[in-house]
Amino acid sequence: MLPQLSIGIFVGSQELAGSAIDLLRDERYALTHMKSAVEFLGLLKHNYHLDCLVVEVDGDRRALLSKLQERSLFLPAVIFSPQPAEDGIPEPPPSDHFEAAPSRADKSQEQSCAFFYHPAEVQLPIARASEIAASIDRAIAQFLKLSTPVPINDQSASVDATTQLTAQSLLSRQQRRLAEKLRERLGYLGVYYKRNSQIFLRNLSESDKQKFLEQLKSSYRDIVLHYFSEDSSVNNQIDEFVNLAFFADVPVTQLVEIHMELMEEFAKQLKLEGRSEEILLDYRLTLIDAIAHLCEMYRRSIPKELSQSKISLG
Template identity: 85%
Template sequence: MLPQLSIGIFVRSEKIAGSAIELLKGERYALTHIKSAVEFLGFLKQNYHLDCLVFEDNGDLRSLLSKLQERSLFLPAVIFSPQPGEDGWPEVPPSDCFEAAAITAEKRREQSCAFFYHPAEVQLAIGRSSEIAAGIDRAIAQFLKLSTPVPVNDQSARVDATTQLTAQSLLSRQQRRLAEKLRERLGYLGVYYKRNSQIFLRNLSGSEKQKFLEQLKSSYREIVLNYFSQDPAVNNQIDEFVNLAFFADVAVTQIVEIHMELMDEFAKQLKLEGRSEEILLDYRLTLIDAIAHLCEMYRRSIPKEVSQGKM
């Protein structure tokens, strides 16, 4: 049986929620309807492997989504917007629904932000709720092409580089997980990773560079300490480390340098304890594993057309 797409529906309106559930029921989707913000945040914390979220634009939506942004939790999203004639929106004939959607989008932009959650979200007028399945497909497709959850503008200028890189890392993990599920369902070929050169390691200020390298070294230390523990969580730790390095365009030589610095620290500690340093030789496997994952990320970042020599 093909894997189902997991959809989280956080819509308070029983009418809208009922319509969405009716339209999406079937073997393709696994649906979860959540009514309260507290329940939603708790559920998402335990079920981050949802494939798409469905929201309703109401007075609390921006506050809720800001909490997800603060936690660097990004997922494909479809957001139902008020119909024309409701909440102060202008009345337009049903035949002008596309024009109404354009008016809605323009008014959103005038309200200081073109999106609620991230640039790849899909906003759908409530009157077009019958298009929810197509909206989900479009939201997932746009999400897989999303290069950064925080666009380069005044908003991102207030976010330090390490926070941006962490968000980028978590975004890429979610994109890769979703792409793998779609590969099983649809034969999807993969994700082309786009990066923001402004947060490359070489382009950071001295203090930002130091802060990021400290975080990278701390992350690698955790991998080394847990590598031979048979704890499955170490695979996630390697993913997080590699993603951080990839989106900061860290060179393989920098990874080797971090590894050698840690080995020197551990060697000094072992010497103080009167123990042999030979055990540290085993951790060459850790370095090889991390470099192999990083090289694979760099390989997959090349668009298929380029890798095949096409322009």
């Protein structure tokens, strides 16, 4: 059985909720109807596996979307709004492989950056609620192409580079999870990760660079401490570490340096305790694992078209 797309519905109007549920009552969807803010946040906190949110815009829900932004929790989203479309013309549905060309409304939305949650959301007037299924497909297609949760021009000066990189890392993780599900369902081939050179390590200020490297080293320390344990979360820790390194364009030599510094710290501690340092040799596997994950991120970052042209020319 093909994997279902998990849709979370959180709207104020019971009539609108009922209409959306009826329209999406299909074997391709698994629906969750959330009726309160507590249920909404609880679901995202404890079960971060929704594939798309369907949310009605009002004061309370707008505040909840802001909370998701603050926590760097990003998902494809269809935002119900009371405003009718400018021209009243429905948007064309996307292709079966989530590769729809951007519509006039999409381009206008991207240019104005007028969004409630993130730039890839789809805003659907309530009067056109019957288009919910096509809007979900379009929201997923746009989300998979989203390169940064907030456009550079709209980013607050108070948001430091480490926070931006963390948000970028969590976004890419969610995109990869969704792309893997779509590959099972539709043969979708992957995600092209676009990076923001302004937050590359080499372009950061000295203070931001130091802060980021401290966070990266702390993350790697946690991986080393749990690498040989039975804690299954270490794989997620490696993913988060590699995502941070990838979006900051951290060179492999810097990862090796972090590893060596940490091994030196551990060696001093073992020496004080009168224990052998040979155990540290095993942690070369940790470094190899991290570098292998980073190489995979770079492989996935190559657009399908470019990859195929290289193969054909080779």
